[in-house]
Amino acid sequence: MTDLLIVGGRLIDPANGLDAQLDVLLRDGRVSAVGKSLSASDSVRYDATGCIVTPGFVDLHAHLREPGFEQKGTIATETLAALRGGFTTICAMPNTVPAPDSAPVVAALLERIARDARVRVFAIGAVTRGRDGKALASLSEAAEAGCVAFSDDGSPVADGQLMRNALALLGALGLPLSEHSDDPVLNAGGVMNEGRVSERLGLPGQPAAAEVAAIARNLALAEATGGRLHVAHITTARGLELVAEAKARGLHVTCEVTPSHLFLTEDAVFGSGPEAAYDTNAKINPPLRTEADRLALIRGINDGIIDAIATDHAPHAREDKLCEFDHAAPGIACFETAAGTLLTQVARGELDLGRVVAALTVGPARAWKLDARVAGLGTLSPGAPGDIVILDPARRWTVDTATFATKGKNTPLQGSELLGGVRAVITGGVLRHELEVAHG
């Protein structure tokens, strides 16, 4: 295998406190060295001048749709989209049919992944059998089969006793429970954030209080059991305060935010104008919230309280969104826009670049101790996987779903102008994706 030497870029490796013009040498599929003006004989040079060089992104929350929903996406299509978005390690949510709730189903899923995946994929197991919220799945067996975390994905574990038991059992295994923290009763029928826009459009609302109350319950149960709670896609300012307070008290709690909730608000449901209202592509669960919430989430990244930026990439078929707002499936396909929106927000001065890179790399790797499974994951330490993202912060581009690798063309960002994006992606020391742009 030929060595790959990436030169001239601004290298950001938060795990090692690096943010400087440094070269990185990949040898035998791993990081061999990071330093000034490296040279290596018989190596391929990649000129990253003007670009940002970071560890490959680690995503704790993605939907690959296979098995069960191949019309929305497959392991092959969605992991290609992940690759093109810079996500070289992703964790697949268990809302598949069948749900990975036992060792044989997990094993079969991992077989498919080994065959088709273009990036490293970890499986998240279901907390309850069939994700029905009624009886616990075979947690330790699924863990043994390879699940790195557990979640019922979009179905919150509503039963407090079941949640308590799951946190206790998984805590003993040292595994996180990633919970969509929502109160299904308070949210009943809701299709968007409850507030100014829902009252204007006459749409049933999902109150912020439903998330805040569920986070409070889950934190109390995590504290009582010693479990490891991961708050999936946090969206509310108050919910984030509760997480920050729990962290300050030393609880095993981590959290993630999506690029969509950092970039957009409930106003996206209005679409591009009065006649374009009820944009089903802006329907997502948990919903896009208020500007005050968005600003709080941005602060959560900039002060390091939020551990990870996770995509919640959720591809849907065209007909899943081409219908009445109430009937539309929730979710945004965002593997291929995440880096673009985040860098746009860096350019606007909203987000701190170093913190963003940390939340895309070492943050998630450590939150779920994935670096104990793959040494150096999310870093450019010697021996770490040769997974690298090369970002072009000066690239101006327009989101065009026709160019997406994902089957899901569902994004409210279609036609948006973004500043900054992925230029090239390397996994295992090999250049796997490069944007076709004129160099020099």
Next chain:
Amino acid sequence: MLDVQERPAAGAVEAPAWHRKDLLDTDVLSRAEVELVMETADAMLEVRSRPVGKVATLRGATVVTLFYEQSTRTRASFEVAAKAMGADVVNLTASGSSVEKGESLIDTVRTLEAIGADLLVMRHGKSGAPYLAARHTKAGVINGGDGTHAHPTQALLDLYTMRRHLGGLEGKRVVIVGDVLHSRVARSNIWTLLTAGADVTLCGPATLLPRTLASAGGEHGRVTLTANLDEAMADADVVMALRIQKERQATGLIPSLREYINVYQVNAARAAKAKPGALIMHPGPMNEGIEIAPDIAHGVDSVIEEQVANGVAVRMAVLYLMATARTK
């Protein structure tokens, strides 16, 4: 193709400046557009007062009423309005059509366009459904009520009725009482009333008030919210009671209908707190004895039946303006 052969009451309507393909809500209507509808409705009311009460203005046009929800007065009103101008009218309901077989809304409106529908009057249980339909058909779409969102022709006929009694609405106080949160009538009324310069007071149980609409006031009128009906009634020029759905009790939004009646029924004692002669309105269908007392619903200040009659003229105006815009 649609051929507008006869302008009603020639001279009464000068050069219509209507350019909208669809009428989905009142929130986008300018003061001039609302005025145009009102003036055109005057001409239509005059037509309706003639012995025959019909013109051939929309001869050759096909108006389809597509109702996914039950309705008596709105559908009948549109049908009478369209026929009074010579249009061909096709009535479709969700039951008894391919909608029941799972045909999607978009397929349905495209099919109707293909068979020659010029205007689609649509009622749907989901907020925003007419917006989806309008984006996928060249036919003009008139929202005949969508979910808990909007009911623009009801708001226009309500405004028309108020103007006939009060003249202008500038500085007038309109109280809307009841389940405002789930009311498409209330929402669309807010926008026309604000545009006309009225102040709107929304009154009802705290669970049924859309709190954020308090900031909806614009350059002309303002919106205030209160749970206290006696307070709301003071100095009111118009009192509009909304239908209360019995399900609201089952879902816990109100403790009981009895309690609702005690606190929010528009009755004689409460009406007495409004300005003398204040108009009593209701969009129908009424639950007499629940949100409104029968003696008030049929009393001297009630214009509830007049609302229904004016509804035909206003819908004729809307159909006429939209059909005319299509021929340009």
